[in-house]
Structure formats: structure tokens, C-alpha cells
Amino acid sequence: MRQPWLGALVVLLSACSTAPLAPVEADKQGKAFQALPQQAALYIYRESIFGAATSVSVELGRQPLGRLTADTWMRLDLDPAQYAVRCTTMENSDTAVVDLAAGQVRFLEVAMRVGWTWPRCAVVEADASEGRSAVLSGRRAAAPEIATPSKSPDSPLLLIYRDDQSNERRINLVIRYEALLGRSRVVPFTIENMNQAKACSGSFTADDARAGRFTLSCGFLEGSGTYRVGPGDRSDQFVARGQNPKGQPIVLVIGNPTGAPGRL
Known part of the structure; x- marks a missing residue:
């Protein structure tokens, strides 16, 4: 049962903490739960008795997204990559890191906990059924467009x-x-050692969204071959296999893909 003092606190403070809402059409579109081609859909939502009474700021990396109050949510259409989502209240801040793959629909809840003087926030991942239910029963909050990286x-x-x-x-x-990667057909690259000194250069040329060819040129090694992104891996997680001019094998293990080879 909700304590009387807690209900009074919510009523007293609700007027001073609001979040701008997205247009009705944007709210309807966001409830379709479909990722855009070659992207992932990330939903960030609030459902808490403290929601209306507490200002909770949300950031993606270093980019402010705005605020969430009770029964509001945001949808971000993002390129496959790793992202840090951060919540901040007057009492604390918390961060969760999520790896997104193309086609995924993921849900993060900004949950509230009772703090010493003010509710504390925590960013936790929710399963699809819980996330969909919260979004369907809530309203979409206004959020800035996320610039596509070059x-x-x-x-x-x-x-x-x-x-x-x-x-x-x-x-x-x-x-x-x-x-x-995954958008440009030809992606030139450079390779540096741990001292940030250039060691190699080359390029990836896509034959489709998940596979293609590569060239590699180093002072000590030349070669070419093919690459393929495995199921469940992002576009920057894959294994490239080829040969040098003498027919000796070359393997590039990029971005810690699943099932990476241990040896040649």
C-alpha cells in the first residue's frame, strides 16, 4: 500500500517536473516496434510512482536526450554499435552499456529507487514483453535526432x-x-600499433551488407582476401581471411566477434 506521505510528495512536486511530449503521430509510429533497415531501435522508458515528481535527465554517450517523467518513453534509431545510456537525478547518476545489432529492438528502463533525500535512478534492460507493455501504455517524450556518424x-x-x-x-x-561499415561500399582503413604509430593500410569492399573483400598493405606484410559478419555480430565485428603473395594465410579478427579463430 502506498504511504500517505508518499502520495502527498508526488502531488506536491508533480507540477514542477514535466517533460515535453512528441507529436501524436510520432507516438503512434514509435509503437510499431520495427527497426529501420540496417539499424536498431532502442526504447528508453519510465514507469514509476516517482516519475511525475522527479526530474530525470537521460543522455546517450555525451549527447543529452531530454527528460522522462511517469509513463513516458523515447525511441532512438541507431546504427549497430555499443552505446552508453546515462540517467541523472539530484541524488545520483547511473549508466548502462548496450551492444546493438542491426534489426534489434531493445528496451531500457529508467527505474527509480528511494534515496536518502531524493529518489535515485538506475538504467536496467527490460525484456521485450515488459518494454512493449510500458511503451504502449505511455506517451512518447520529445528527443533530439541522433546524427548518423560519418x-x-x-x-x-x-x-x-x-x-x-x-x-x-x-x-x-x-x-x-x-x-x-555496413553503409559505404568501400571503407578505407588504417591500422595502428598500441603506440598509435601507423602500421598498415587497406580497404574493405562490400559485396552485400554482411560480406565482402579486403586488401592489406603493411611494411612487413601484403595480402588480400574476404570477410563475413557472423550471425548476431555487428557490422564492426567480423573475421577476414586471406593470403599474402606467397600463399601464406592471413587472418584479421576485428572487434571481438563471436566464434573468432584461436589459430590459423
Whole structure:
């Protein structure tokens, strides 16, 4: 049973904490629960007795998204990647990290907990049935458009190859892209060592949304081959396999994909 003092607190403070709502048509479109092509749909919602009484700010990375009150939600259409979602109240802040793949529809709840002087927030992932129910019964809050990045973020890379003595070599590197994987047909890249010194360059050329070819040029290694994004992996998580001019194998393990090979 709700305590009388708690109900009074909600009534007293509700007038000072509101969030702007999206147009009715945008609310209706967001309740279709379908991701856009090559993107993921992320819903962030509130359903709490503290919702109307507490101002809760929400951010995606460093970009402010606005505020959520009782029974409101936001929908973000995002490129496949890893994102940090942060909530902030007068009492605390909390962050959750979510990996999004193309075609996914995911739900994050901004839950409220009783703090010492003010309710505290927490960002927790909800299952699809709970998230859909909360969105269907709520109203869409206004949120800014998320700018589409011009290139994919840097990724860790493991280079595996054979040297002239037929020994297997493994080097941990960082790959930096000049275009957006999964969107641009040709994506030039550079590869740096852990000291941020350039070690290699090359390009990925897409044959379809999940597979293509690569070229690689290093001072110590040349090669070419093909790549494929595995089921459930993002566009920046894949294994590329090829050969150098002598026919020796080359493997690029990019972005920690599932089922990555342990050896050549």
C-alpha cells in the first residue's frame, strides 16, 4: 500500500517536473516496434510512482536526450554499435552499456529507487514483453535526432599471419575507418600499433551488407582476401581471411566477434 506521505510528495512536486511530449503521430509510429533497415531501435522508458515528481535527465554517450517523467518513453534509431545510456537525478547518476545489432529492438528502463533525500535512478534492460507493455501504455517524450556518424568507430584488431619461417605471428592492433561499415561500399582503413604509430593500410569492399573483400598493405606484410559478419555480430565485428603473395594465410579478427579463430 502506498504511504500517505508518499502520495502527498508526488502531488506536491508533480507540477514542477514535466517533460515535453512528441507529436501524436510520432507516438503512434514509435509503437510499431520495427527497426529501420540496417539499424536498431532502442526504447528508453519510465514507469514509476516517482516519475511525475522527479526530474530525470537521460543522455546517450555525451549527447543529452531530454527528460522522462511517469509513463513516458523515447525511441532512438541507431546504427549497430555499443552505446552508453546515462540517467541523472539530484541524488545520483547511473549508466548502462548496450551492444546493438542491426534489426534489434531493445528496451531500457529508467527505474527509480528511494534515496536518502531524493529518489535515485538506475538504467536496467527490460525484456521485450515488459518494454512493449510500458511503451504502449505511455506517451512518447520529445528527443533530439541522433546524427548518423560519418565513419565507424575505432575497433580492436588481432592480426594473425605466418612469417617466412612458417611461424604463426599474432599482433594486437587498432583499426581506424574512413567511412561507415555496413553503409559505404568501400571503407578505407588504417591500422595502428598500441603506440598509435601507423602500421598498415587497406580497404574493405562490400559485396552485400554482411560480406565482402579486403586488401592489406603493411611494411612487413601484403595480402588480400574476404570477410563475413557472423550471425548476431555487428557490422564492426567480423573475421577476414586471406593470403599474402606467397600463399601464406592471413587472418584479421576485428572487434571481438563471436566464434573468432584461436589459430590459423
